[in-house]
Amino acid sequence: MLEAKLDQAIMLKRLLDAIKELVTDANFECTEEGINLQAMDNSHVALVSVKLDAVGFTKYRCDRPMPLGVNLGSLTKVLKCAKDDDVVTLKAGDDADVLNLTYEAKNSDRIAEYDMKLMDIDSDTLGIPDTDYDARVTLPAAEFARIVKDLSTLGESVRIEVSKEGVRFASDGEGANGSVLLKQTDAAREKYAHYNDDDEASGTKDEDEEEEDGEDGEGAKKKKSKKSKVKTEDVEMDGEDEGEEEFKAKSDDEGEEEQDEEEEGNKKKRKTAPTKPAAKKSKKSDDSESPDGGVSIEMNQHVTLTFSLKYLVNFAKSSTLCNVVQLMMSNDVPLLVSYKFAQGHIRYYLAPKIGDE
Amino acid sequence: MLEAKLDQAIMLKRLLDAIKELVTDANFECTEEGINLQAMDNSHVALVSVKLDAVGFTKYRCDRPMPLGVNLGSLTKVLKCAKDDDVVTLKAGDDADVLNLTYEAKNSDRIAEYDMKLMDIDSDTLGIPDTDYDARVTLPAAEFARIVKDLSTLGESVRIEVSKEGVRFASDGEGANGSVLLKQTDAAREKYAHYNDDDEASGTKDEDEEEEDGEDGEGAKKKKSKKSKVKTEDVEMDGEDEGEEEFKAKSDDEGEEEQDEEEEGNKKKRKTAPTKPAAKKSKKSDDSESPDGGVSIEMNQHVTLTFSLKYLVNFAKSSTLCNVVQLMMSNDVPLLVSYKFAQGHIRYYLAPKIGDE
């Protein structure tokens, strides 16, 4: 039996707007810890991973793990019937074939109830192992959205170059070439210094700061690159990056997220107390104090990757969920685009284009 | 080498919005004095003429005359990538085949750079000789836009009648006929009394004022019509007004604008000092002090002309550039619709419909 109560329906609405064009059907994997969703996009090029923490709900109860196979179109329709600030309760009985949604007005003089049919979805849960990234760029979500949208009018793909000074997005098109350089700002570095402290997979903040303050060149960077990477989940890549079926299915049905918590020993160290309560606090404050923040860059190595703009534009729809986005990159590894919000996070993975495809 | 810096990207954006539907490709003729653009609309019925004064730029340098063949669609795309208050710098090397546009955020932590491919465009620069118009109507641009948009829902064309009392726009359509009369107001007459003082082609203000104050009838007007017309550039008309190829190409590649400055002796006199500095000042003040102005009419002769509404609606897009528009008319001569703004002006010419075509 699942029962999850959420204070603001708009959060769910935005979440669905953010993924429904990418994915049509997906399993909401409900466990004691919360709700996870993971799915390849329809053309199997990108991967979406959503996590809603149990603690993010006003009330959360899930007796035993249950996957809820949801058609996202249907859910979107049903959610449209909720007012933005309605209190939403999701309910599903064990082995039920419907998800029950209850919308309660704040003054509770209106109660709407919907039963949405569930479906069986093959859940070849995809493996998203931890990854240490060579570069992490933290920037205003609106800025990112604007840039990829702008460049998508010129060309098909964008080359993202991360260096000390900043991050450059460049696209070559028929009629024009475009390039946007975002310079790192000290204000942004400070603001986002502890942005990832509460992550299961946090970056190596202290080391990064040292590195970037010192003026070591590319050579020095490369030496370090193996020992102080920016860590997060990563995806397994196929050998060939042909733009289709980039991710491998994995038989393991759980632990994609939580296993990270245990993998502390891999090439990185935590900066501060990684306990959940403290972390939540710091995240909250970061989220709210980002009015027009600049760009912050943590990196071990110069990274240059090329991606399909179409997908990035789609990812940027999550700007409604959070006004900060993080891009994690390593050469020849899928880009991770991550948005955090009060209840959890949404992450997109996109394999880079190789050569001039 | 061209280098032109503009403080607000939005000005260029609006300018392109104002002409891109009319013209697909055009030469930006860059000279020491500024940038001029002149082009027939795609169906060769209307003519657009844009002037950007060198002094209107924050920084302007153009070593030698160079025509930049621009696809306005591409330029529009590229300009869309600029934020409204970005500082824009246009650069083009001698014989370069690209125009470089740099957008700098006011706080300059974002720098975007675009290279737009240029093209060779046959620049049969069109002859726009001076013309003395029989009537000049000055009115709020929004008013004009509203009227032509309203009437365009009823019929194809509009009959514009200028008389002492005011200007009438009338359209006959299938289901309904419409007619809008704007009466001249004294306040507007005063307000726009010096609106054209800085033009290379200014009107004959003193005489006009006298005429309209006196109550001479049509007969008296006609006698005067040859000696005190409202002067501006005009276009050479083809003999036949068949709605196609209304304007004649001219081999002369320059002097369409500046030659006017020298033609002081032709049937008109200037009211006040026509020197540039003074002129700029008076224009600026006029531009700013037009909050909801009325209609001002200067005329020597009753004028009635019929035009295609489709084009006028298009011209009215320039309302974003200036909130005052001037209509210059003489019987059987193309209408001139003129918008002035801080950096220069945009003028549209449209041949009248003859008979009931």
Added chain:
DNA sequence: TGTAGTACAC
């Protein structure tokens, strides 16, 4: 916010 394209239903 308005429009244009697409998808579905009749």
Added chain:
DNA sequence: GTGTACTACA
């Protein structure tokens, strides 16, 4: 095949 409705883009 046409109409309407919804969705995505400008």
